[in-house]
Amino acid sequence: MLLELLKEALPEGEMLPKSFYEMKKIIGELGLKYNKIDACPNDCMLYWKETINEQSCAICGTSRWKMVEHQSDDEGSSFAKDRKIPTKILRHFPLKPRLQRLFMSSKTASSMKWHEVGRTDDGILRHPSDSPAWKTFDHNHPSFSSDGRNVRLGLAADGFNPFRTMSIAHSTWPVILIPYNLPPWMCMKQPNLMLSLLIPGPYGPGNDIDVYMQPLIDELKELWEVGADTYDASSNETFRLRAALLWTINDFPAYANLSGWSTKGRLACPCCNKDTSSKWLIHGRKFCYMGHRRFLEHDHKFRTDSRSFDGTEEFGEALTPLFGSDVLVQLQGINVTFGKKTVGSHGHKRRREDNEEERYNWKKKSIFFDLPYWKHNLLRHNLDVMHIEKNICDNVLATLLNIAGKTKDSVKARLNLQHMAGEAKIARPVQYRWYPIERYLLTLKSYVRNRSRPEGSITEGYLAKECLTFYSRYLHGTETWFNRPIRNDDYGNTVREEQSSIFPLVGRALGKSEDCVLDNVTFVQAHRYVLEHMNVVKRMNRHARPRDIERIHNDTFYKWFSDRVEQLRHERNEQVSEDLRWLARGPSMARRYKGFIVNGFRFHTKDCVKKRKTQHSGVVVTTKTSSFASANDRNPIAGDVTYYGVLTDIIELEYCGQHLSDEPFVFASQAEQVFYVQDLIEKDWHVVVMTKPRDLFEMHGQESADDVDTFLGMSPCDDQCLEDPSDDTVSWERTDVDGTTIVLYLPPTQPMVEEQIDDTELSNPIGDDILYNN
Known part of the structure; x- marks a missing residue:
């Protein structure tokens, strides 16, 4: 309609x-479609390829179709439906067209080559392309790495209840692919996560997940061996696209399902393999995994400290991760028949023939070894860092503090901790193997509209969102799913009509404003902070102590500035604008807000968040102290000083219709956010936790000399006392005294510039600093 x-x-x-x-x-x-593949309800096989026309399972004999009850027509005669309904359906989303679409759009085609042409290779770990696993893969497969457009993928799989409850009565398993070619600000965003398989419930596939992985593995093999002709919109040419899987991302139970190594029992550690050090706790009735000290240095004191540990000294060697070829040797002689035994039927039970010579913990050979390159990968399976951190924080600390009910999984948490550092060294930045997958599961839950068909609802919802993402890449000048603003958008790149010619507007207020009346002292202090009068006082009182200069500044600024602007206006000085005149008269109105967004942070006042569990009122401000402070001064530090506090008020000052939003005595643009965590022992103390804004990525490029001050995060007119100019660092030294020299030390590629400055050149009509260029 x-x-x-x-x-x-x-x-x-x-x-x-x-x-x-x-x-x-x-x-x-x-290519915005999916395929339905019928499956055996006991997870034995797929009705796919040569078995697509079979009517029953070749392993357990279970019928492919559901039993449909007879229905009666209006005349009372019985009849049966003519339509056959499969008992279980796997949804497969083809990978090839989805990778091709990333290169068809000019907005994403160039980003798919970022890891090669846009990445800064300076030794800092920002992206999986900086990891040894990526570089080892490129070294082993030079024909694949010769074209930066070839795609590297990560695979994440986990089960979840689609009905927004914590019950495990229903478990649906999505298999998600992550294209790692994209830059950090795009890589883990939901529009770029690709749903590849949707394994239906109500029961999880367990070790039979390999049955459902077959369509994806076939696609990956084809993309590795043959490739696909793809149009590159950024270079306006067609190339042969290839793709490879670097690793999987799972929690510990799913790790067992995908790798084939059981993460339960005496040999639960997949990294230590058959050399796992375990001990059965008689009273606890569970295994305790030891051997942590063998990863320390040979001369570490903990190795011989038997009293603090399990009563033994440790002389073992640190274990090295198994290569894929070693795993294949161990898997020889292990044969598995997939499928689950059903109650009241003659279904087959899983069979495994173990190698009697070695006691391994393998349950199967992973289907990923069907990929030609998989056995050469440096790291094949990753533990989801989010689950490891949660287990360690909740369980290990709870064990130390002896908190009842929190120690059940603490031993296994320590087992995960042993190898978390090793995986981090190989795969590097953990945010690419972390919680975005868990958040995406919540998005998939939101697609469920028909509770009797949860997987079908998820499929249609995913396709609808995929269509919106695809179409939005070809729309310009409008907000779409692809280019929507960040959550804490402060309009920093938007020029607003009411913007002042003197001070740019920064940030945006939250909620409604209310008029407030400032007392005389607060009014003068707030207005004084908006302008800079200190440099004039310094030049007029060169031999005064810093505390005396501060006192003179507080007492004389307000009247001096008003008189100075009025004098220049009578002289018809062109630098005195209308905005400057209103600024000299002082604020005409003040408004109060409860929230403010600036610099990528979302702030709320202390009173606003006192009843909340979240915390948005912590503020940190970095100020610069005078470079001529002496040892007798109260604060003799020359340079940056950090002050921590709590946001109590947000005041907006209005100067003749021009708004300047700032906290009392602190510019909004100066404020950054911190969190205060209460000390567990000293209840009156709090620990400061620094944070970064959302969607902030420190991607330092090759800066030019003109950008050097911006790179260092300082203004050229600030007083600085940096390192010795003989090294390779950039230094800046300034002294505002008659007849002195301003020296600017640039990188060694450019000569040092010295310029003699006359005292008359230091005078400014309104007493502000002058920006000196080399």
């Missing part, structure tokens, strides 16, 4: 589809 209404509103010649069915055909031709 909506399509028909839109067709009537459009002019003649429009090509809008007439029905929902025609619309589905159009988006299907663009």
